[in-house]
Amino acid sequence: MTEYLETPEGRRIAYNRTPGTGPGVVFLGGFKSDMEGTKALALEEWAKRTGRAFLRFDYSGHGVSDGRFEDGAIGDWFEDARDTIAALTEGPQILVGSSMGGWISLLMAREHPEKVAGLVTIAAAPDFTEDGYWASFDKETRHRLESEGSVAVPSDYGAPYIITRRLINEGRERLVLRTPLALPFPTRFLQGTADDAVSTETAIRLLDHAEGPDMRLTLVKGADHRFSDPDCLTLIETALGEVIERL
Template sequence: MTESGATERVSGIPLAWRRQPGQGPGVVFLGGFRSDMTGTKAEALAGFCAARGTPFLRLDYSGHGASGGRFEDGSIGDWAEDAGFLIERLTDGPQILVGSSMGGWIALLLARRLPERLRALVGIAPAPDFTRALMWPEFSEAERAALLRDGMILRPSEYGDPYPITRRLIEEGDRHLLLDAGIAIAAPVRILQGMQDPDVPWRHALRLVDAIAGEDVRLTLIKDGDHRLSRPQDITLLERCVAALLGEDGGQTLPPTRV
């Protein structure tokens, strides 16, 4: 049975979530930039966890999906706080954080904040530092000038209407950069990355692997994979990855990832 609700942070913004009960380590899905908790990968993981009896939590950051707030008022730090707030209140014990695109950056930030709660981390085209490393270099000089002058610009998107990019998003993102500083994670990390991804180049995943100080880090490159990695074969790969991290004996052991 899926339980859904909205929990208010101190700011008064209601954060929407859906939770499934179960036994053993749980799974938390963290969506990407401007995405919500009803996407293909989130729905697939919901069914996968329900079939296994595994606890599962998915959520919408403020300004996303069914949550309150305006998208243009948010930033990386805000959305990481949203996710951490709900994880601490709605889950128990160790969790596998599954982060897609921006959600991968948020998962890495939460791994640093809540190391005792982290069983493993799965990044799907993870995009740590994307505001400065990937987004800023793509802006034209005119866009950079307008952003600094006006505080916001609209950027075209292949996935829908143009979306707002704020000066605060870029500058606040600088407070959470990880790749140059290094990332200490003791738990297993699995990265799934499409080599035809136009938004997060596969070499960005190599940079992330190099930045993680942990020993158990594995990268799977999908040669014909795009950014979303939502095709049936991609979903199967994701489910096999999560199943291995959960362990075939109810999560008591952690066998190698079978991908």
């Protein structure tokens, strides 16, 4: 059943929580996605089967949480994750971050390592506002973004994404690939080679950049950005099982 949390920032966040043993698992979704996606629901079923505590939620402006997507930025969604995890979980959690959720999980690891017991990322997209959108914009698009405040970018997932000046500028305050990044817990990165949103180079860059005693990157030939066919879902469960074993 969907419930709502009022955060200290005054944002109303929708969530679903499954009781179980700890450390619990928290799913952090992607850019403009929601907690009703295939991976989130599959993990909830896995949690119920295994008796593991599980939390999924919608960032502000996503899904059924309050707010407008176009008003949000990486820092807002990081705060949503931080506040939701702090209010609704006990002790360190295993974070499963998909795409943008991978970036946000890395921010959690950097800013609040005491709340992270382990990490699984799926097509993690750290710093995508800078290295993806801004880097791909030509001079004219950059000028339009700065002067008009937003640009529309075509999406493979439906309507164009509205990329705002605030999203780009605020994202520069949250970059994780430019400064040391410690991941001192079991960490599994999953990445498809047919992903047209996040490259395998990005996954390798993250693996090379982060520091930790127990990190592995698994590349799946032919898997796309959704990473949600039956084999990929099984692989996510396997990665979670490895992290739990090593705790």
